[in-house]
Amino acid sequence: MKTAKLLAATALVAVSGLSVSNAQADELTLCWAAWDPANALVELSKEFEAEYGHTMKFEFVPWPNFADRMLNELNSGGKLCDLLIGDSQWIGGGAENGHYVKLNDFFEKEGISMDDFAPATVYAYSTWPKGEPNYYALPAMGDANGWFYRKDWFEKPDIQAAFKEKHGRDLAPPKTQAELLEIAQFFQGREIDGQTRYGASIFTERGSEGITMGATSALYPFGFKYEMTPGKYDMEGAVNSPEAVAGLEFYKELYKTGTPPGYTDSYMEQSLDAFKSGQVAMAMNWFAFFPGLYADPDVGGDKIGFFVNPGQNREASTLGGQGISVVAYSDKQDAALDYIKWFAQPSVQKKWWDLGGYSCHVSVLNDPSFPDSAPFASDFLLAMDNVMDFWQEPAYAELLLAMQKRLHDYVVADQGTAQEALDKLIEDWTETFEDEGKL
């Protein structure tokens, strides 16, 4: 009898175990952009697979096509992605159009507190309406636009002497936008090691978001704002303020007098190429690329230095980075939520930073050893303290394309003045907000 009971119990356990593992072992697809941190995430996710039994598939799309591809996927209610690390500006559309699962109840049930993540990242990557405690993503990848430079060139005695003679100060990473321009112009066309070098590589790309992300890195420090009163859409006097006009004129001057010829449609890849091929002394790009650059055998290590986007009238950096969301059309939402729960753990966040991802968790960022953990870590903290982001409205794509056009027309195509470009931008945005019923 005992044996029979034992057998029955064993069979029951085996059957129930089988059914549990069948229910849990899902294949999850995580969608993101194809770039360095994505490779780190693949590595990191192996621990999730081992711990939860789910298998992970990844759909990485190159940046220039990322928004097009993923927004089309969401708009068509596609089931390709169970998890999406979507750009910060998509949060409004993701929430209002029902693409993302609202995570408040899940966070509460699992004890995940948004207080454990840097406030700027929670505000930018997770909430809609902005600042309201409605969460549609977990901050996944903190990022901002920063700068790197050829430290070995900056340290050359002859170059230092020439710079001091011209500007009366030591050549060092710039503290203001004006200093940045001076340094870029100083290196422009200069012969170093027998080759002609140029000042800086900046973003000028027309098709997706490049020139907006680049130009706002100058506009924000000069004083550009989107609205006079947050949430009122009163753009007159903010978007086209004298400070904003000065910022845009500055960016054009930097483009015209401090960048290599031919960089009229340049974004992340072109910026990296210009730096790695030794064409430029400085380059702007997202912090996400900095670990890879530092490890580069040709231009990394002792040859490279990093600095936060210089201030002018105020300190400010253009926000990058993304939150991770569960796609509402996924049939595997439970497994996707398992991933979010696992990813939110402090130990996983620590490993994420170690592998080259930018954690937004305060346990990582507030660790006393964090600023010295990488040559760009302290600059990352500085940047994240002063980040500003583009509109995160549901109509963000329309707003972004209008800005792309106006900026490229003025900066690269030499059409009109900075004042006219920003005035026209207000007209475009007003039309969009009127269509949206917000004005």
Add this chain to the structure above:
Amino acid sequence: MADTPIDRVAKATPPTVAAKIRGLSDRTIAWLFVAPTIFLLLAVNIFPLIWTINLSFTNFRANRPTRDVEYVGLRNYERILTDGDIWLTMQATAHFLFWTIALQVLIGFTLAWLINRKFKGNDLWTTLIVLPMMLSPAVVGNFWTFLYQPQIGLFNYGVSFFTGIDPASFQMIGDVALAPWAIVIVDTWMWTPFVMLICLAGLRSIPDYIYEAAEIDRASKWRQFWTITVPMVLPFLMLAVLFRGIENFKMFDLVVQLTGGGPGSVTELTSINLKREAFEKWRTGYASAYAIILFVTVFGLASIYVKALNKVKER
């Protein structure tokens, strides 16, 4: 007499079916054959066209399926026709169309005329000349961006070699004045062989006896060219212009790869602009009105042109 195959089929057909078929008129049978095609045409062409016309009077956005759709009357059409930026894209398209067709006709006809003169290596040259049109537009766009690169591009070095201008001093795809010509050059490089092939077909269709008769009448080569060659090739040439015109009006891939519509918007052709409105900004109603305006324009121009072509052929 043995049964023919048709008789055998008729006998094998069950009486009711045979009776039914026998009861159908020729007209009905013709309709039965044509019906699937008409159905496909309605489903794939006519219905979307009517739906697009309907959408063009609304504020519908395909990325907001849950939002209320409002009829806005002619507002989309009014916005498009009074938008200065759209007129600039129309101008960019007109510039691109005019110059690509003009250059392709001129160079294509000249090449065809030269190839038509029998010489050694004639076939090899023909093969080499038609190579560019066999490439993918995306590939062509990509490698021409390298050729146009001011620091390492072969095009700039070529210009520098012949003119002495510093190769880094001009940017074919970054300069507002040069970029519209940069896309014209690439399209001409790629599609002139197509025009050449059509012209070659036209030239080879002219019977030799016409030239022989002209020789007997002591017509000069110049006179033969203008009174025999050109009139007889003209229908072919006009057909080539029609094909290239329609193709270049909807040009997208090559220019997107080359310039992305920039610098600024100087090479933003209507097709690129329309794609941005429809699938990046998701202003579906507005983009539908835009598409209808372009459709009417192309349809109107093509109809006039085809009438002219028919008149030339009748001569």
